[in-house]
Amino acid sequence: MYPGNHAKPRADQPAFIMALSGEAVTYAALEARTNRLAHFLRSRGLKRLDHYSIFMENNARYIECCGAGERSGLYFTCINSFLTADELAYIVNNSESKALVFSEAMRAVAIEALRQCPKIEVSLVVDGSGDGARILNLDDATSGLPATPISDGSAGTAMLYSSGTTGRPKGIIRPLPEQPPSQQLPLFDFLQKLWRYREGLIYLSPAPLYHSAPQAAVNHEVNFRC
Numbered sequence: 389m390y391p392g393n394h395a396k397p398r399a400d401q402p403a404f405i406m407a408l409s410g411e412a413v414t415y416a417a418l419e420a421r422t423n424r425l426a427h428f429l430r431s432r433g434l435k436r437l438d439h440y441s442i443f444m445e446n447n448a449r450y451i452e453c454c455g456a457g458e459r460s461g462l463y464f465t466c467i468n469s470f471l472t473a474d475e476l477a478y479i480v481n482n483s484e485s486k487a488l489v490f491s492e493a494m495r496a497v498a499i500e501a502l503r504q505c506p507k508i509e510v511s512l513v514v515d516g517s518g519d520g521a522r523i524l525n526l527d528d529a530t531s532g533l534p535a536t537p538i539s540d541g542s543a544g545t546a547m548l549y550s551s552g553t554t555g556r557p558k559g560i561i562r563p564l565p566e567q568p569p570s571q572q573l574p575l576f577d578f579l580q581k582l583w584r585y586r587e588g589l590i591y592l593s594p595a596p597l598y599h600s601a602p603q604a605a606v607n608h609e610v611n612f613r614c
Contacts, residue, residue: 492516
C-alpha cells in the first residue's frame, strides 16, 4: 500500500476504520507512520530484498507494519497469530527475518520464540513496553524519525507461508521488480481486475491479516482508495 499518492489531497479521509473500536486512521497519519517505520528499518540495516516478520492479531497498527516494507523494498512475513513459540521461531528463522514486530497480546509467545532466533537483532512491540536494547516499543523507536519517505524507496511485498500440510510451512517468495513504491506491482494489476476494485469502494475485512487473501485485499483496498 502506498498512502503517499493521496496523503495530501485526502489527508483527513480515513484510510481504514477498525470495526470493533471505531478507531479511524487517516491517510496522512498512515503515511507518516509507514515512513517513520521505514526509516527505522533502514537505520537498523535492512536493505532492499531483506526480510522482517509480523506476529500480531488484527489491530490498527498492522497495516502500517506491512506498509513500511512495501515502500522500502522489503519482504515481510505475516505470521499466524495462533502459532506456538516453536512454530513462530521456525518461520522467523526460515524467512531469514532480521526484525520482528509483535503486539502486546502476542508478547509471551514472541519472547519465548525469540530465544530461538539469534539473527533477530531488534524487535518492536505494539502497545507494550520495551525491554532492553533488543525489544523496543514501536512508538518510542520511531517517534523521532522523519515522517517523509526514505531516500531509496522501492516497492516491497509480502512473503507468506503455506499451511504446512506436507511438513513444515514453506515460504512463497515472489520476484520483486525494482520499481518505485508508488507504482503498483503486477499482482495487484491482476487483483484489481479480478476483484473489480473501483473508486470509492468500501471493503469490510473480517478475516485475519496474516492470511494471504485478506492481506492482499486490505493492502490493495487501501492502496486503491489512495
